[in-house]
Amino acid sequence: MASKERIYLFDTTLRDGQQTPGVDFSVEDKIAVARMLDAFGFDYVEGGYPGANPTDTAFFAQKRTRDAAFVAFGMTKRAGVSASNDPGLAALIRAESDAICFVAKSWDYHVRVALGCTNDENLESIRASVEASVAAGKETMVDCEHFFDGYKANPEYALACARAAYEAGSRWVVLCDTNGGTQPPEIRSIVETVIAAGIPGDHLGIHAHDDTGQAVANSLAAVEAGVRQVQGTMNGIGERCGNANLITILPTLMLKPAYADRFVTGLSPDRLADITRLSHAFDELLNRAPNAQAPYVGASAFATKAGIHASAVLKEPETYEHVPPETVGNRRRVMVSDQGGKSNFIAELKRRGIAVDKADPRLDTLIALVKEREAEGYAYEGADASFELLARRTLGHVPEFFKVDGFRCMVERRFDANGQLKSVSEAVVRVTVDGETLMSVAEGHGPVNALDIALRKDLGKYQREIADLALADYKVRILNGGTEAITRVLIESFDSTGARWSTVGVSDNIIDASFQALMDSIVYKLVRNRENPAPKPD
């Protein structure tokens, strides 16, 4: 244990991750993300570039982490100006950070073309900037930009930049594959050369990009070759194809014997059980759907579709799973589908608290029903709540909480008083609850939205119960042909307890398909409330 080497984790979601097209963090977003990363246990949280824009300057008005080192990013001082006279460097040093990460050119071509200074002036800027930062009491590191491409073009100069940073007192010299095209064997051999040239591996970091889909492999190849700091982002966000994904690297480092036998991180092993939640919470903050295929944390990462493996997986999961899903806070899923066998169904039902005997004829009815409906276009593997309702209705009982007697949706497009074309969508729903008929009408963005609003506007005595139901996602899939085709609607819902469930509807009429999925969502919520009563009714 004591002989394992320490790997340091550096998160740059708030700095390099900010370069992702479509991602723009507000100060509040940055505060929330920094809090997540700090609580999770990363060693370094890079927050941005104080002085470069008002958001980052405001974010660095105070320290935003408790345990993690809070890192400000910025350029080395300009050539021809002393460190004490460079306003950019002064702003960096003034920022309320524990550490400073300088970006420095290490490709001679870029020194000439982008900085317009001499190679020696650039080395001097690196040295003077590092010294000023160290003198100000900051932990200091240098990102050697384009290091690998620079090394290929001029190895001596790239090494000289790294050495200048190290000798001036930089705690870390980070080798960056800025363009993301370097291959793992190249990373390995160049890192080995850098270490052989006198910079110890426990002062080296790796910053990889995913332009050939190998940012994770490049980071791990660098670790094998000797670096001890790994930079990356949450869910691999970042410019172009993204940065190295820390959510993937971390479990690999901590669970795979090839690394776990040799290295430790600053995290205790049980923190990993929170990594799926961390990944999804970050997507939630970005308002995007999590990637189902994501290693370790994706909804499909431990899913098996009914097929040659499904029943074997259920019997002997450990020989079909590369790590136990619960170690990363994920879970096993055996997909219900029209190819599913009886044992799949029983296992899936058991997981949902529905006990059924293998010999129960209602189980055969349920299987036949699922097959029949999947042949019509339903897809229960993506609609757990609709599956559960179907199962409960077939095997037991689901109360008829309310009855929709009918509805009407109308979309009208016409010229308004000002001669502008205008569309109006309106829905009327008639519901019976406990013998009482309730009518609701609503306008919406399109007929489905109007129907959704009208349906949830007044459910009598159940209204308070569904008040916190909200829709997270609405998907439409046309299963064949033209406008008369079969339409499948999938709806994902959530409520204030954090629960999420998915429902499905199928029809040749998109309004009907949506109505089915909306109804299932509401009824599921009511069933769920009865199965798991809220702890405090308030």
Add this chain to the structure above:
Amino acid sequence: MASKERIYLFDTTLRDGQQTPGVDFSVEDKIAVARMLDAFGFDYVEGGYPGANPTDTAFFAQKRTRDAAFVAFGMTKRAGVSASNDPGLAALIRAESDAICFVAKSWDYHVRVALGCTNDENLESIRASVEASVAAGKETMVDCEHFFDGYKANPEYALACARAAYEAGSRWVVLCDTNGGTQPPEIRSIVETVIAAGIPGDHLGIHAHDDTGQAVANSLAAVEAGVRQVQGTMNGIGERCGNANLITILPTLMLKPAYADRFVTGLSPDRLADITRLSHAFDELLNRAPNAQAPYVGASAFATKAGIHASAVLKEPETYEHVPPETVGNRRRVMVSDQGGKSNFIAELKRRGIAVDKADPRLDTLIALVKEREAEGYAYEGADASFELLARRTLGHVPEFFKVDGFRCMVERRFDANGQLKSVSEAVVRVTVDGETLMSVAEGHGPVNALDIALRKDLGKYQREIADLALADYKVRILNGGTEAITRVLIESFDSTGARWSTVGVSDNIIDASFQALMDSIVYKLVRNRENPAPKPD
């Protein structure tokens, strides 16, 4: 040149890719995908598992590729039955394929637990199955399932399985990382051991999964270690986290000197310029949005956000891009002022017979308009006819053949006279043609279908011209969030001349979005008739 070694590309999108949650190929889908893969130039196209389900059996009723070897997948014969008496093996051999890929257990634990036979019986099944396939004139290969995990548990037995396949005459022995958890250094060292044990690298393949985000790196590590066949899927679809992504591996093999200097594929280098289109066409078939971050082919793969790099990228793109975007059919995007787009536009317009001068200010208007509308959710890449109409309207003139004064769509769900729930969809359209107002009403399957029928019911003097217009496809994509989200509708139309065109509509109202796309389709047809008058007016 002559000394470069050949790498063979094996696509298993239609077999292992079919295990992706949510993916269910119909026979028509499979035919379309096989055609794409064959035309692109893959060496092997694995189509599925004939005999295992009706879709795959129907798909293998005939050979579906012209140049690529068409591969049927299946199990080795059962223990205790002779090869000639095994119905599964007989079905496999009967399938209209060029090659057979057997899956064989190579982990002794699974032989015992899943097959329930002895280690020797399994070896005998491998040998006898390969011999029967070779005798039937099929190119034969064996996927050694769980090879790497099996090797770690019992190296002698895993090697014995591989050797049994090779010695019985299998052209390829494919080493599978079925659970996807093996690390690149392990892949490298185990492949080297297999080669040292007597199976030549040019008879070895690699089948990697992405459970630690390293399927691409594992495939390339295996190639470095000596294997010469790489298995993978389009866009990395597949069970759990997916299979190795051939769309990523291929450009890396062909463009990165680390590989391109040593290896060749069966593709000529210029085929790569089509890989972005191939990747997007496959997503289109799955009706899902392409991954913007995808290496090489993603919309963001060569995008730079305004920031420290943007102007440098424009000045010296080659030092900021790991490969030139046009080599993979992608393009550079700088998200500030994209001047590089102008020549693309001129080329695209020229292709459609629209001449415009580079200095024409209307061209700037068009570019601005396209950008603005794409920001709103329009996707002109997949809607050539809508793009052409927008261009003709901006640069010249499109007649107002007719005017839709308004429409009304209604969906009503109520109990009919027999107490059955019933939905009725009806649309009313009011159109002015040459000063004459025409009203049409129609019922349909859902509101969009009703609107489509009503809109095309009576266009006065144009009615005869659009009589042969038919819809081939109707797709809906929800661009964000819940039922109030922005909806994009894509419609593909065709007529009796065989022409096909695609149109797009975007709105927060699905009816409006559909209406826009339908209108564009009709108007495009009328414009087209005037540009290319039918040879026989009849």
